[in-house]
Structure formats: C-alpha cells, structure tokens
Amino acid sequence: MKITILTLFPEMFAPLFGSVIGRAVKAEKLNIEVVNIRDFAENKHFKCDDYPFGGGAGMVMMPQPIGSAIKAVDPEHRAHRIYLSPKGETFRQDKAFGLLGYEHLILLCGHYEGVDQRVIDLYIDEEISIGDYVLTGGELPAMVVCDCIARYVDGVISDKSLVDESFGENGLEYPQYTRPAVYEGVSVPEVLLSGNHADIDKWRREQSKKLTQKLRPDLLD
Numbered sequence: 001m002k003i004t005i006l007t008l009f010p011e012m013f014a015p016l017f018g019s020v021i022g023r024a025v026k027a028e029k030l031n032i033e034v035v036n037i038r039d040f041a042e043n044k045h046f047k048c049d050d051y052p053f054g055g056g057a058g059m060v061m062m063p064q065p066i067g068s069a070i071k072a073v074d075p076e077h078r079a080h081r082i083y084l085s086p087k088g089e090t091f092r093q094d095k096a097f098g099l100l101g102y103e104h105l106i107l108l109c110g111h112y113e114g115v116d117q118r119v120i121d122l123y124i125d126e127e128i129s130i131g132d133y134v135l136t137g138g139e140l141p142a143m144v145v146c147d148c149i150a151r152y153v154d155g156v157i158s159d160k161s162l163v164d165e166s167f168g169e170n171g172l173e174y175p176q177y178t179r180p181a182v183y184e185g186v187s188v189p190e191v192l193l194s195g196n197h198a199d200i201d202k203w204r205r206e207q208s209k210k211l212t213q214k215l216r217p218d219l220l221d
C-alpha cells in the first residue's frame with residue numbers, strides 16, 4: 001500500500017517515521033510519501049495561500065499548487081483522495097479497515113482556514129474528521145489515519161497482536177501486567193501467574209466485558 005501525504009509542513013511528519021511505522025517503511029512493507037505542496041507553486045515566491053474572497057479572518061490555501069500536486073502524484077486518478085477536515089465523517093476503526101482496500105491513498109492536509117472549495121469539488125473523494133475538536137491543520141489527523149491504517153498492512157505488526165486485540169471484539173482491552181509480580185506492595189492478579197491459559201483467557205474476556213460495560217456501554221449497542 002502507498003500513502004501520499006500532501007502538506008505545506010512536511011517536517012511535521014518526522015515522528016511518523018520513528019517506531020513501528022518507520023521500521024515498516026524501511027522494510028518496504030508500506031510506502032509513505034510526504035510531498036510539499038509548495039514545490040508545485042507556479043508563482044515567483046512559491047506562495048500557496050491568499051486572502052479569502054468576501055473578506056474575513058485568516059488565509060485560504062490556493063487551488064493551483066494543490067491541484068498541480070495531486071495531478072503529479074496521481075495523474076490517472078487511481079488513488080482514493082481524502083481531505084482531513086472537521087466537516088468529514090468521524091474516523092473510526094471500521095473506516096480504517098475500509099481504507100485498507102485501496103492500493104493508493106492521498107491525504108490532503110489543509111492549514112490556515114482550509115483549502116479553496118474548488119479543490120475539494122474537483123479532486124477530493126471524501127472528507128474525514130478525526131473527532132469533534134479544532135486543530136491548526138490537517139497534519140495531525142493525517143498522521144492519526146496513517147498510523148491506524150499502517151498497523152493492518154501485512155507484516156507491520158505481528159498477527160498475534162492483531163488477533164489478541166480483536167479478541168475484545170470492539171470492546172475495551174483487558175488490563176496488562178509485566179514483571180515484577182509485586183510492585184509497591186501491589187500484586188499482579190493471581191490467575192495471570194497460574195500458567196492456566198484457559199483460565200487466563202476467561203479472565204481477560206470477563207475484564208474486557210466489565211470495562212466496556214462500565215466505561216463505554218455505547219460500544220456494546
């Protein structure tokens with residue numbers, strides 16, 4: 001799978017290449033391309049934002065640099081093109097699974113007051129929001145979407161981890177413990193030290209269900 005990120009702030013994506021996702025990119029299991037929209041500006045000063053028609057506060061991202069960038073990275077419109085914006089459908093796990101079906105995703109990050117509406121109308125397939133709050137740009141949402149999808153690309157994370165998390169089946173995960181068996185006088189639940197895997201599985205399922213009922217009953221509906 002290939003994910004192309006279009007942004008005016010490519011340096012914001014450095015943290016994405018640390019840790020698990022970075023390793024997957026190095027191992028070529030996943031191709032993440034960060035493209036600077038400014039490189040496509042066809043004006044003397046590489047300007048990419050301008051005042052809004054009709055007035056108002058802030059700046060709007062100009063259509064030309066974005067349109068040219070999109071045409072350059074996906075000339076035959078084979079990719080699924082996403083704009084990260086508060087107007088989009090809220091991102092959820094099932095959405096991530098759906099997006100995994102595409103060979104190539106383009107994530108367009110708006111900044112300032114967002115992008116010229118004609119870019120959205122001409123080039124964007126869907127808008128996605130990561131939740132009901134306001135951010136300075138679509139870069140963090142793009143990283144969230146990218147990280148979430150990348151975990152399910154073959155070979156990025158062990159199959160065992162993915163099976164264990166789906167074990168909760170949309171519910172919350174059971175609590176985890178590691179050594180030492182006693183920390184600050186607090187012991188690990190005894191069943192986890194028993195070596196009885198049927199009992200451990202049963203305990204974990206129960207914990208998962210209890211936690212979900214208590215903290216996120218909406219997930220059980």
Ligand code: 4H7
Nearest residue numbers: 085086110113114129130131134135137138
């Ligand atoms: C696109 C359009 C996404 C990007 C508008 C982006 C929250 C989310 C942005 C805006 C984002 C999310 C314009 C919205 C300026 C905020 C004050 C960048 N914020 N802006 N407004 N929830 N901000 O996914």
